Amino acid sequence: MTATGIGARVLRTEDKRFLTGTGRYVDDLALARATYAYFLRSPHAHAKIKSIDISAAEKMPGVVAVYTGKDVAESKVGGLICGWVVKDKHGEPHKAPPHPPMALDTVRYVGDTVAMVVANSPEEAKDAAEKIKVDYEVKPSIVDLAHALDKGAPQVHAEAPGNLVYDWEIGSKADVDAALAKAAHVTKIDIVNNRLIPNAMEPRAAAAEYDKGTGHYTLWSTSQNPHVLRLILSAFVLGIPEHKLRVIAPDVGGGFGSKIFCYADETLVCWAAAKVGRPIKWTAERSESFMTDCHGRDHVTHAELALDKDGKFLAFKVETIANMGAYLSTFSTAVPTYLYATLLAGQYTTPVIYANVKAALTNTAPVDAYRGAGRPEATFVIESIVSKAAQELKIDPAELRRKNFIPSTAFPYQTPVALQYDSGNYPPIIDEAMKIADYKGFAARRSEAKARGKLRGIGFSSYIEACGLAPSQVIGQLGGGVGQWESAQIKFNPTGNVQILTGAHSHGQSHETTFAQIVSDKLGVPLENIEVVHGDTATTPFGMGSYGSRSLAVGGSAIMKAADKIIAKGKKIAAHLMEASVNDVVFENGTFKVAGTDKSVPLAQTVFAAYVPHNYPLAELEPGMDENAFYDPANFVYPAGTQICEVEVDPDTGVVEIVNFTAVDDFGNIINPMIVEGQVHGGIVQGVGQALLEKAVYDSDTGQLLSGSFMDYAVPRADDVPSFKLGYKVTPCPHNPLGVKGCGEAGAIAAPAAVMNAVHDALAPLGVTHVPMPATPMNVWRTIHGA
Amino acid sequence: MYDFAYHRPKSLADAVSALKGKDEARPMAGGMTLIPTLKQRLAKPSDVIDLGAIKDLAGVKVEGSNVVIGAMTRHFDVASSADVKRMIPALAELAGMIGDPAVRNRGTIGGSIANSDPAADYPAAVVALNATITTNTGKHAADGFFKGLFETALKDGELITSVSFPKPDKAAYMKFRNPASRYAMVGVFVAKTGNTVRVAVTGAGPSVFRVKAMEDALSKNFTSAAIKDIKVPADDLNSDIHGSAEYRAHLVGVMARRAVDAANK
């Protein structure tokens, strides 16, 4: 390992600009003659728009233009799309109601876009928007997921009768029912996976400019995947040819999934930029983010686990209703199916599994992928029911898990729910976690807490995740509308420094450092001579962007492939320069050598020769040192781990305090441990947020978002969480060249179950078996007093 | 935010005259509530009279057995005042629990009290310590000053100049924070002076209120045990997604007992 290569704790390249206030986020952009957009949002959960009068607004000072849904429709702007066609249990494609970027005659959730004002300043745009008169006929609405599919529930879209988007299943129901019927023990749970609002700290923003002379559009967007956004806008929504639309995602302040999707706002900003002939900027206010960013999770689930008398899992049955919100967002349909039900084996050998998922429309903001996307929901179901079974059977929760782990000898392991796990070794992970968490000392800590009037509990969560969605052919067969490969280009400059162009996008994940480490390690180029370029469709090769913990496993592998091509070419140049046979040339530490001699040529010299080909095999070789690669993985990668959470509950107030938190993960090989730790910390806290604090609440009568600001939606603060204890075990991924898995989502996937299991353990002496998530003080107090 | 005319008077008299005759004018102390309200376009004042430049409205002084705090004294300055810490440490602690450090650097006692936010902390101290509120036109006793939700006994054009807190024998404030906003979901200030005990609750109801039953029990026996069976009725308490009225009623009891224990330490 070199000081800056793979495995090294290298400080981040990107930090200096962020620490000195010189990062460049979309809202920081200074555009000459800019105008500002403000969107008028629906105040109703469901209403017919009888009329819109914009005449007064148009006369307001500073107003450049006012648009309504009619203008958008007349411009032949297409609807926003759902890019994943899920086929229901009868093989029929899911119901796909239209999603106009601006409401035409009906609004379907509080926040639905009704009109757009473009003005010389944001305040003037907002002043004018207040003068728009909309005559609504309010209709009955449904926001409560548990009743969305009830007979007689208000209809969100005529195209989806009964609000049902699909009724989907996986696994054999008959086999599972048979096993449940004759099992020695069946554990049952009914749980709600609370709805979350992602809340990346940078609100979504967009800016667009149209060049009349060339017909070119430039759209700056807070996007996790600028190429995919361009593809959607070009091919489906705006019809601007791809080569006439440049999408730039500059510094982006966090995404967590919420910035994957193609939203109405950026679509309309781009569309209107040509109409007004001036650049348009738009930045969401936080309250708009709460209303209109895609939300996450929101499942209602019943599950049953069959066990034999020794605690071996025999069968697992899961029935889930998943909320889609009022419209189907970009990848919404895949989240509760292929990213959820296929994970239900967890780390266990459960031989038969059946899952049924019904996706429902409601009068709420669209729901789509949020950090973990389906996998936290799956882990929560599995790890909740396993801990409950342990409690019922009076088996130690670690022991019950260990008894059912897939043995390390069984890999590759085919689960009954489609996935084939490539690698893993679970028992050493839980052993290490228990050691770090001092599981043995827990009983003493519990008694000590009791003496202080506190109820102490401990909870496990052993998760598996599938990330780095792949391979493209399988994704296509399952209805996914895009490929799942990643691109990379390694471009040497004549003086020997390097640009890595990637189709992945960093919005906090540190690609500028990690990707440079890979190239530094592989090609022996000093880190300071490497720059990572991302986020601009005009400069980087087409790529899929960053989500689903894919950047390193897929994008990093593409970089490795491109680096191999650089080495192969360099070898030929070096052979020529050293007058040796290519077969005799080896590459070590940045230098080409002729094996068994002292002849050598540094890579930089081959690069120079490639750009100044005076002494160069031009007959066989093109000049230049610039290689690109596309990598389509053979399989998902399968990180796994165990978290152990220890809590103390104050029975008088219901307050839950996390007093210890351990996470041991297997992410395969690690490029930069410092960065991985940071990803785990952040993931855990989002998971803790779900477990203890966060919940999106709509008023069931009015459909208003009651948790519409940080005043009512509790995002974890520093004093809500402790410092964390982390550990690693490594089983390298066998099918990608770096041997890496993914680490971005793991913390958030496992933590809710770890925390809730700890809360349940703490309250078990009071006879409590279920606390609704989040375990807020009031929920805990109510449960204790209802118990 | 709607635009407005801005004034920055240098004296109280100028501030009073700037307010005079303007029905839609609003005085601004620290602005920690007013500015967010304006940003959300929930208020549309014609004029904002910024009291920030009136130097003699800020500062802490001791007058006999009273601590007198100028209306424009920032929360940070109350929390760190040696006089407040010595005379009424519970009051300094309360000031140090308001908002966050940046808010405490701007927010003022006068602004907090004049606003009568149901979840503000200071009203509990004012009522429990039986403070006297001095304005440009006169004085108000604590009881009766807070009339309801965002409503006080202040008349139009009347500005708080200072608040005088008598030193208690014992006092403590216990706050249960709303998990999201961190405002008081329930805050209980308990103060004992001689044989008189006052228990003031903020956050739980539409406005700060006293709990007579607790006061009576505590004046006989100032221990948490004395109030362990006293329940506050939930009927008129606030209810929201973080705390039902029943939960708040329960928390009043818990926080009151903890405040008594803390006062006795």
Place this chain on the structure above:
Amino acid sequence: MTISVAMTVNGKPVSGKVEARTLLVQFLREHLGMTGTHVGCDTSQCGACVVHVDGKSVKSCTMLAVQADGANVTTIEGLASSPDKLHPMQEAFRDNHALQCGFCTPGMVMSAIDMVKRHNYQLDEATVRHELEGNLCRCTGYHNIVKAILAAAPAMKAAGV
């Protein structure tokens, strides 16, 4: 209502004409082009906008530009003494990987410096966590931010800043 304001920002005198309703953060970002100070919410809670006004941390989204007339304002752009010499708090954030997307970072750093000074360079973990009540971060889980601030306190003392 248009008002002239003049103040010192990062040691340099600046002035401009603003509306009464212009927030200090808008003046910094839109009038002065100093976009290091961020806006992450509209309810004065996230702290991405924290700057120092006359040496004290303030949420610049909850202060009018006119209120800062005559004041001495320090922003994230004014901390490093030269492009190569970061403030010890900036250094500590980098050394401890206390930032990921960077959006909350300016406010975190400004709050952290104010915190260290108010506590006379003496801090423990619980105090740091409590003092960060007004700053939200969604990436780091706070773990490394806390570590950075604890590391920066003695470094600031040693550097005399």
